[in-house]
Amino acid sequence: MDRMFPETGRDWDDLEREMVEASRDDLPWRSGRTHKAAFHASEDVIDLVEKAYTKFLGENALYTALFKSLEKFENELLGMTAEMLNGDAATAGITTAGGTESNLIAVKAARDYARTHRPQARAPEILCASTAHPSFNKAADIMGLTVVRVPHGADYRADVAAIAEAVTDNTVMIVGSAPCWSFGVIDPIPALAELAASHELWMHVDACVGGFISPWVRRIGYPVDDFDLGVAGVWSISADAHKYGYAAKNISTLSFRNAALRDLTRFHFEDWPSGAYATNTFLGSRTGGSIAACWAVMNYLGTTGYEKFAAISMGAVDRLKAGIAAIDGLALRGDPPVTLFAFGSDTYDIFAVAEAMERHGWIVNRGKAPPSIHLIINPVHAPLVDDYLADLAASVDEVRRGHNLAADARVSYAE
Numbered sequence: 001m002d003r004m005f006p007e008t009g010r011d012w013d014d015l016e017r018e019m020v021e022a023s024r025d026d027l028p029w030r031s032g033r034t035h036k037a038a039f040h041a042s043e044d045v046i047d048l049v050e051k052a053y054t055k056f057l058g059e060n061a062l063y064t065a066l067f068k069s070l071e072k073f074e075n076e077l078l079g080m081t082a083e084m085l086n087g088d089a090a091t092a093g094i095t096t097a098g099g100t101e102s103n104l105i106a107v108k109a110a111r112d113y114a115r116t117h118r119p120q121a122r123a124p125e126i127l128c129a130s131t132a133h134p135s136f137n138k139a140a141d142i143m144g145l146t147v148v149r150v151p152h153g154a155d156y157r158a159d160v161a162a163i164a165e166a167v168t169d170n171t172v173m174i175v176g177s178a179p180c181w182s183f184g185v186i187d188p189i190p191a192l193a194e195l196a197a198s199h200e201l202w203m204h205v206d207a208c209v210g211g212f213i214s215p216w217v218r219r220i221g222y223p224v225d226d227f228d229l230g231v232a233g234v235w236s237i238s239a240d241a242h243k244y245g246y247a248a249k250n251i252s253t254l255s256f257r258n259a260a261l262r263d264l265t266r267f268h269f270e271d272w273p274s275g276a277y278a279t280n281t282f283l284g285s286r287t288g289g290s291i292a293a294c295w296a297v298m299n300y301l302g303t304t305g306y307e308k309f310a311a312i313s314m315g316a317v318d319r320l321k322a323g324i325a326a327i328d329g330l331a332l333r334g335d336p337p338v339t340l341f342a343f344g345s346d347t348y349d350i351f352a353v354a355e356a357m358e359r360h361g362w363i364v365n366r367g368k369a370p371p372s373i374h375l376i377i378n379p380v381h382a383p384l385v386d387d388y389l390a391d392l393a394a395s396v397d398e399v400r401r402g403h404n405l406a407a408d409a410r411v412s413y414a415e
Contacts, residue, residue, distance in 0.1 A: 032381045035374065035377070036364075039246060041309050049246070051296075073292050077241070078095065093255040094262065096281050099243075100135040103238055109262075111172060113202055121171065125170045125172065129152045131157075163195065183367075185337070186227050187227075190226055190231050204234075204237070209240065209244070222338075235257050244378065245294065249290070310339075312379040316382040319385045323392070330392075333370065342375070343372060356396075360395060
């Protein structure tokens with residue numbers, strides 16, 4: 001441990017100076033020069049989120065009966081999310097502390113459903129493509145399930161026929177990504193949902209990264225395959241408001257086709273001195289700040305605000321895709337429809353290109369299999385597209401001429 005309590009308290013000015021200095025080398029997520037963990041629409045949105053969050057920082061979302069404001073905000077933001085994801089009057093949902101928790105709770109609900117409806121599943125398994133998020137393995141590790149990952153197809157999407165072949169009596173859940181993080185492609189959700197329905201299996205859509213952008217991209221005229229609660233057979237869907245919803249961390253949503261499925265998330269315990277303890281989340285106490293800030297930003301932007309930011313982001317995506325395709329030797333991985341995608345090369349060492357880009361001042365996210373550079377685009381990136389493409393062309397030229405051949409091949413999503 002690096003530090004002990006100070007002998008006497010310190011004033012705010014002193015603390016602020018140290019905090020600013022400590023953050024000097026942090027990821028510059030506001031700058032537009034990073035494509036990792038950056039979800040930034042505009043400074044007015046950040047300002048609004050900070051104000052709304054701090055107003056309800058001390059309220060505890062564990063006790064919504066005592067904080068009617070949080071109950072109102074949560075119910076309304078979940079209603080807006082259900083509308084966005086083509087739910088109906090029967091749709092029910094919860095908020096969580098992030099996409100990992102949303103996916104973990106979806107697994108918990110599917111496991112509990114299977115205990116009643118699939119007694120033959122003695123060693124419960126989750127079926128998904130190899131591109132599914134690691135949170136499903138995390139859930140399985142915690143809850144004693146097994147994840148069966150099936151190789152993706154040539155288009156980087158889930159191979160429905162291969163997944164169908166992998167269904168057994170132990171299967172309790174099929175997962176589809178909308179989109180997957182690694183390549184930005186949307187799995188064939190209608191076909192996966194039809195497969196799940198034919199076996200009476202829980203069908204979950206992981207739209208954590210895409211849930212708050214894909215609907216608006218579709219509404220402004222881009223083709224986006226069906227992926228949400230409008231697809232028959234989808235039982236649950238996760239969507240992170242702290243990504244393209246531009247809310248404050250940590251808040252995600254988990255929506256269910258009906259309340260009966262939603263209620264399977266509930267943990268209830270009474271065998272202790274203080275009476276009933278019941279939650280729909282893994283966390284107990286949660287700050288009301290994230291719920292209030294999410295409600296505020298969704299109301300602040302409205303549909304026209306989200307459509308505006310989707311248009312700015314997709315305009316940047318279109319220019320980036322065209323610019324990358326124009327550089328000899330580079331190609332996209334698959335056909336990603338929204339705002340995250342990856343590109344690589346069969347000609348150059350793409351990790352050497354990534355290192356050259358970092359020398360040009362960019363923070364580069366890498367993909368492992370196949371080797372790729374990964375981009376996630378939002379409005380903050382739009383003004384820098386030309387700079388990025390110019391530096392990318394220069395970086396490829398440096399690699400072509402033999403510069404920086406000793407590329408670092410280490411790849412990490414989160415450590």
